[in-house]
Each structure stands twice: as C-alpha cells, then as structure tokens.
Amino acid sequence: MNQKHIKEKNIEELKWIEKAKLGDMESFEKLIVSHEKMVYNVAYRMMNNQEDALDLSQEVFIKAFRKMKDFNEKSSFSTWIYRITVNACIDEMRKRKGKQNFSIDQVLEGENGNYEQQFVSKEETPEETILKQEKQSEILNALNTLSEEHKTVIILRELQGLSYEEIAETVGMTLGTVKSRISRARIHLKTEILKIWERNKH
Amino acid sequence: MRHIQQRKGDFMKCEECQEAIWDYLDETLSEEDVLQLETHLNGCGDCQAELQDIKHIKGSIQQIQQKELPQDYHANLMKRLEAEQEEANKIVPFGRTKKSKTWLRYSGLVAAALVLFAVGTGEDLLHLKKDLDADVKQQTSQQQETEEISFYMETAPNTEGERFVVEDLNQLSFTMDSVEPTNNVAEDIAVDMEQTIPEPPQFEYLQAPLNMPTIPQSISAGGNASASDMASISNAIPPTMEQSGAEEHLMSVEIGLDSSTQPIQAQEEHLGMPITDYSMEEHEMILNTPTTYHFVPHVEETASDSFVSDSFVSEQPQGNSLSESIESSEYVMPILDTPIPTQASEQETDSMQPRMMMNEIETGIETDFGVVVAEIPANHLEKMDYLVEIDVANIEKACLIVQDYLMEEIPYADVNMIETRKMRVIIEEKDRTQCMKYLLDGLGGIVTQSLLEDTDEEICIDILFHTI
Numbered sequence: 146m147n148q149k150h151i152k153e154k155n156i157e158e159l160k161w162i163e164k165a166k167l168g169d170m171e172s173f174e175k176l177i178v179s180h181e182k183m184v185y186n187v188a189y190r191m192m193n194n195q196e197d198a199l200d201l202s203q204e205v206f207i208k209a210f211r212k213m214k215d216f217n218e219k220s221s222f223s224t225w226i227y228r229i230t231v232n233a234c235i236d237e238m239r240k241r242k243g244k245q246n247f248s249i250d251q252v253l254e255g256e257n258g259n260y261e262q263q264f265v266s267k268e269e270t271p272e273e274t275i276l277k278q279e280k281q282s283e284i285l286n287a288l289n290t291l292s293e294e295h296k297t298v299i300i301l302r303e304l305q306g307l308s309y310e311e312i313a314e315t316v317g318m319t320l321g322t323v324k325s326r327i328s329r330a331r332i333h334l335k336t337e338i339l340k341i342w343e344r345n346k347h
Numbered sequence: 348m349r350h351i352q353q354r355k356g357d358f359m360k361c362e363e364c365q366e367a368i369w370d371y372l373d374e375t376l377s378e379e380d381v382l383q384l385e386t387h388l389n390g391c392g393d394c395q396a397e398l399q400d401i402k403h404i405k406g407s408i409q410q411i412q413q414k415e416l417p418q419d420y421h422a423n424l425m426k427r428l429e430a431e432q433e434e435a436n437k438i439v440p441f442g443r444t445k446k447s448k449t450w451l452r453y454s455g456l457v458a459a460a461l462v463l464f465a466v467g468t469g470e471d472l473l474h475l476k477k478d479l480d481a482d483v484k485q486q487t488s489q490q491q492e493t494e495e496i497s498f499y500m501e502t503a504p505n506t507e508g509e510r511f512v513v514e515d516l517n518q519l520s521f522t523m524d525s526v527e528p529t530n531n532v533a534e535d536i537a538v539d540m541e542q543t544i545p546e547p548p549q550f551e552y553l554q555a556p557l558n559m560p561t562i563p564q565s566i567s568a569g570g571n572a573s574a575s576d577m578a579s580i581s582n583a584i585p586p587t588m589e590q591s592g593a594e595e596h597l598m599s600v601e602i603g604l605d606s607s608t609q610p611i612q613a614q615e616e617h618l619g620m621p622i623t624d625y626s627m628e629e630h631e632m633i634l635n636t637p638t639t640y641h642f643v644p645h646v647e648e649t650a651s652d653s654f655v656s657d658s659f660v661s662e663q664p665q666g667n668s669l670s671e672s673i674e675s676s677e678y679v680m681p682i683l684d685t686p687i688p689t690q691a692s693e694q695e696t697d698s699m700q701p702r703m704m705m706n707e708i709e710t711g712i713e714t715d716f717g718v719v720v721a722e723i724p725a726n727h728l729e730k731m732d733y734l735v736e737i738d739v740a741n742i743e744k745a746c747l748i749v750q751d752y753l754m755e756e757i758p759y760a761d762v763n764m765i766e767t768r769k770m771r772v773i774i775e776e777k778d779r780t781q782c783m784k785y786l787l788d789g790l791g792g793i794v795t796q797s798l799l800e801d802t803d804e805e806i807c808i809d810i811l812f813h814t815i
Contacts, residue, residue, distance in 0.1 A: 168435075170428060173428070174425060177424075178421065181420065181424070182413065182416055185414065185416055185420070186413050189414050195414075203420075203424050206428065207427060208798055210431060211435070211798070229798075232797060239793070240793045240795055280410055281407070284404075284408055284410075284411060303405075331366075335404060338404050338407070
C-alpha cells in the first residue's frame with residue numbers, strides 16, 4: 146500500500162526539474178504526475194474530506210509551479226512537494242481552527258459516508274465490508290484526535306511509509322527530533338485507538 | 348512492573364522496547380536491535396502484550412487504503428496550471444527591490460535633516476552637506492550659533508490607533524508624573540544652546556569615528572529628558588548618515604509613559620471626534636510597549652524654502668509622489684502624522700482631523716499615513732510568501748496600527764499599501780518570527796496562503812484586511 150518513493154534522483158527527473166524551472170509545462174507535468182496520488186492522499190488524510198483534499202492538493206501543485214525556480218534541489222522533488230503539501234494542510238487547519246468553524250464530528254460523518262461508497266469491493270461480503278469500514282474509521286477517528294504535528298508525522302510514517310530521514314526533511318526538523326516526535330505521536334495514537342476499541346468492545 | 352535484566356543479556360528497558368516495537372514490525376530494525384528486542388520480549392509479559400496491541404493497530408492501519416484520484420483530476424489540474432502559466436506571463440514582476448523602500452529611506456533622511464536643520468540656522472541647509480564632512484568638534488561649534496529649537500511631540504498610537512500631539516512638552520519632559528497633556532497651553536520648548544556648550548559630549552558615539560554607519564534608534568530618556576539631552580540627541584546624528592544605510596533609522600525618544608492611562612474622553616476632546624467606533628482589544632501588545640515620543644522639529648517659516656532646496660530634492664527619485672509632496676511642503680513624515688506646521692494657522696485644524704480617510708485609500712492616491720498606494724492586480728501574488736488575512740473593525744485604523752507597529756519594532760520593514768485593503772510587508776528573514784507572531788497572535792490574523800520554500804533573504808507578507 147505504501148507509495149513507492151523515489152529515493153534517488155534519477156537523471157530523467159533531474160532533466161525535468163531543470164526544464165520545469167524554466168517554465169516548461171510539459172516537463173513539470175511529467176514531474177508531478179507520479180506525485181499526484183500521494184499528494185492527494187496526504188491532503189485527504191490531513192483534511193479528512195475529499196473536497197478539501199481536491200482543492201488543497203491542486204493548490205499545492207500550482208504553488209510548486211510558481212515556486213519551481215526557487216526549488217534548490219537539496220531535497221528530492223517528492224520531499225519538496227510533500228513539504229508544500231504538509232504546510233498547506235497545516236495552514237488550512239490552523240486557519241479553520243482560528244475561525245472556529247471546524248467541527249470534527251461533521252467531518253467524520255462525511256468521511257464515513259465516503260468510505261461506504263469507496264470500499265465496496267466485489268470479493269467481500271457485505272459483513273466483511275462493514276467490519277472493515279468500521280475498523281478504518283476507528284483508526285481515522287483516533288488519528289483526528291491528534292495534534293496537527295502528530296497527525297502529520299503519523300500520516301507520513303504509518304500511512305505513506307516515509308522513512309524517518311524523509312520525514313525529517315519534509316517537516317524541516319532534525320532526525321532526532323523527528324524520531325521522538327513520531328514516538329510520542331504513536332503513543333498518543335495507540336492510547337486513542339485502545340480507548341475507542343474499549344468503547345466499541347472489539 | 349519492570350523487567351530490567353530479568354534474563355541474561357537483556358539490557359532493554361520496557362520503554363525502549365515499546366518504542367522499538369513499531370520499527371520491529373516495520374522490519375526496519377538492525378539485526379542487533381532485533382536480537383536485543385526479542386531477548387527482552389521473551390522475558391517480559393507487559394511488552395509481549397504491547398507487541399500484540401501494536402500488531403493489531405498496525406494491521407488496522409494497513410487496512411486504510413490509498414484513495415484513488417477523483418475523475419479528471421489530472422486534466423483539471425493541468426487546466427489550472429496552464430491558466431496559471433498564462434497569468435504569470437502577463438504580469439510584470441513587481442519590484443521587490445530597494446526602490447520600494449523609498450519613502451521609508453527618505454523618511455529617516457527627512458527626520459535627520461530636520462533635526463540637523465533645527466540646530467543649524469535657517470539659511471544654511473545648503474551648507475549642511477559640507478558641514479557633514481566636518482568633524483564633530485566643528486559641528487558642535489556650529490551649533491553654538493543656534494538660538495532656539497522647537498519640538499512637537501506625539502504620543503505613540505493608543506488602542507484606537509490615534510496619535511496625539513503632546514502640547515506641553517515641558518511638562519512631559521520635566522515632570523513625568525503628569526499624564527494629561529491636554530490641560531496646558533501649547534508651548535514650544537526653547538532650548539538655549541548656550542547652556543550646553545560647557546558640557547562635554549555625553550554620548551559615546553560622539554567620539555566615534557566619522558564614518559560610523561548607524562545612529563541609535565532610540566534614546567531612552569528615562570523620564571528625565573532635559574534640554575541638554577535634546578541637544579545631545581541632535582548631536583548624536585553622525586555626520587555621515589546621509590550617505591550610509593542609516594537613513595532608515597528614525598529618531599525617537601522613549602519615555603516610560605503609558606498612553607492607556609490617558610482618559611478616553613480627554614482623547615476624544617482633544618481629537619474633536621469620537622474614537623469609540625473601533626475596538627481591538629488584541630492590541631494589548633501595543634499598549635504594553637512603552638510610549639514612544641517622536642520629536643518633530645517645529646520648522647520656522649524660513650524653513651520651508653530651505654527644506655526643499657535643490658540639494659535635498661535632487662536626491663529624490665524622479666516622478667515620485669513623495670518628492671512632489673515634499674515640494675508642496677505638505678509632506679508628512681510617514682511615522683508622524685502631524686503635519687509640519689509651516690503655516691500653522693491654516694493647518695492647525697487639519698491636524699486635528701483623522702489623517703486618513705477611506706476615499707483617499709480607495710482612489711489609490713497617496714495617503715497621509717505615509718504610504719504610497721499603487722494599484723496591483725488582485726491575482727498578483729507571485730512574490731508573496733505569506734498571505735495573512737485579518738478581520739478588523741476599521742480598515743484605516745488597522746492599517747495605521749499595523750504599520751506603526753512594524754515600522755517601530757522591525758526597523759527594516761518595508762510597508763506599502765498595494766491595494767485598498769491589502770498591505771505588503773517586506774522584512775528580513777530574521778524578523779519573520781516576530782512579525783508573524785504579531786500578525787497571528789497579536790492581531791488574530793490567519794495565514795491563508797504560504798510558500799515556505801523561499802530562499803530569499805527577504806520575506807514578503809501580504810496582509811489582507813477584512814471588515815468585520
């Protein structure tokens with residue numbers, strides 16, 4: 146399930162970056178096409194609904210295009226894109242928090258609704274599907290109780306499968322800080338999940 | 348219950364073990380660590396239970412599938428990108444250059460020139476440049492010719508963003524107990540320079556080399572400002588500041604006086620208008636900072652002619668509205684919104700009015716709060732690093748407050764109105780935190796767009812004001 150992550154800058158990508166920096170849309174398209182799903186998924190998990198994920202993730206690529214010439218290539222393109230995504234999501238979440246029109250419950254309802262549509266698979270019996278949905282929404286509910294920072298690192302590590310090093314680059318912290326943040330985030334997540342399971346008597 | 352070293356070779360604490368279990372299940376642990384962990388697990392029931400929990404949780408997380416992209420995602424994105432590209436090609440880059448700091452730069456120069464001028468005699472501004480090359484002693488001796496200096500004093504903005512002319516300077520300067528300047532007859536302070544002659548220079552920088560690049564931003568008078576202090580302030584401007592980067596410093600004297608103690612009623616009387624239409628409690632930050640008084644030299648009648656003498660105006664960028672306003676002798680130093688009373692009788696009533704009217708902003712012309720308004724397309728955001736939106740009760744006053752704060756707290760801030768309700772702030776990277784803290788925590792602003800991948804030394808923050 147994890148995104149296959151580009152760890153080495155291959156020559157082709159470097160060429161695209163070079164051209165995209167000069168404003169070549171074709172190269173930029175090649176550069177981003179493999180990152181679209183990943184950016185969309187990070188945004189989806191961060192914002193917890195499809196509409197925001199769509200808006201924000203597209204905004205991320207537009208920002209990236211505008212800022213392409215400033216991309217210094219110290220990190221990989223995917224890390225750079227992740228960083229823009231995470232920042233955009235956190236900004237948006239903070240903005241909503243400030244305006245206080247952010248209701249976790251409402252968003253969660255929407256999330257469950259979406260799941261029902263998306264995860265009906267032909268091989269599963271209805272019972273299996275419902276059970277699976279429940280499990281997923283439990284995890285996601287727990288995830289949404291975390292702080293923005295903890296949520297970010299859990300999404301990057303546990304859902305997107307980034308390495309500690311990649312996460313450190315993405316959030317702009319040292320490896321040590323990131324490790325301890327992930328560790329704390331995991332403890333919180335575990336506590337929340339166990340609480341929910343206890344309530345739902347799994 | 349701890350199981351430290353329960354078995355031979357187990358050096359792991361439960362905490363460490365439980366932290367490592369996640370990586371163990373991810374199979375990212377080194378062989379050595381795996382061995383150690385398994386050794387501990389074998390002897391520790393708690394950690395075995397933990398392993399089962401985490402296994403279960405991880406299993407559930409695995410169930411969460413990647414979302415598929417919505418239909419036409421890529422096509423829509425490419426459409427938006429192409430539109431963006433077209434837009435970018437249309438827009439002429441807006442100068443984030445030093446040029447945009449023009450008025451700020453010259454405001455310091457004007458302040459300096461005025462202070463210097465005030466201590467010189469009326470007709471010798473033209474000679475001032477020559478004098479600047481002279482050494483400190485010469486300059487001091489030149490000042491002996493001066494007979495009188497007049498100062499106007501202004502309070503720092505209060506919560507409502509208003510400034511007040513402190514009419515009785517003597518009272519404030521010499522008896523700091525009084526906080527109500529309104530009850531007294533206006534009286535310019537007369538500084539008899541002859542009194543200061545016998546005194547040796549009081550500030551270290553008077554003895555500093557002539558090419559000293561900066562002047563002190565503020566001199567704390569500690570509630571004891573005296574005539575000789577003011578003379579020293581005048582002396583304190585290094586001769587070379589006209590050529591150096593020091594112009595951006597504004598002269599101010601801090602006096603530990605809290606403007607909030609001034610009764611609002613008195614303020615309203617003084618202002619001749621109610622000030623209660625605007626409440627921004629968030630501005631405690633401003634309130635809490637010590638009141639800053641700006642000394643505006645009271646330029647005598649002969650002054651206006653010399654002030655716009657060629658030597659000065661020729662340094663202004665051509666076609667700049669700033670220089671025009673200087674020529675019309677109505678130019679107001681940006682940070683000081685009381686006009687220099689060259690024709691006191693005509694302007695006296697003016698200065699009592701709020702300095703900025705809504706229509707002045709909307710027409711996009713120069714405003715009295717010292718900001719040159721240039722109309723920039725709304726979609727012109729490519730140079731922006733942050734877009735901060737702030738809800739305010741009164742846009743003009745909010746602009747003033749924000750501008751005053753930034754100008755005073757961040758010396759190199761470049762503040763311009765680029766649209767009727769949008770302010771563009773350019774600061775140095777090092778001031779980013781302070782500035783954002785003020786805008787977000789202090790004013791309740793919200794970052795609605797940000798591009799953190801900015802490698803520039805300068806940060807560009809656009810502030811969009813919304814009326815509540």
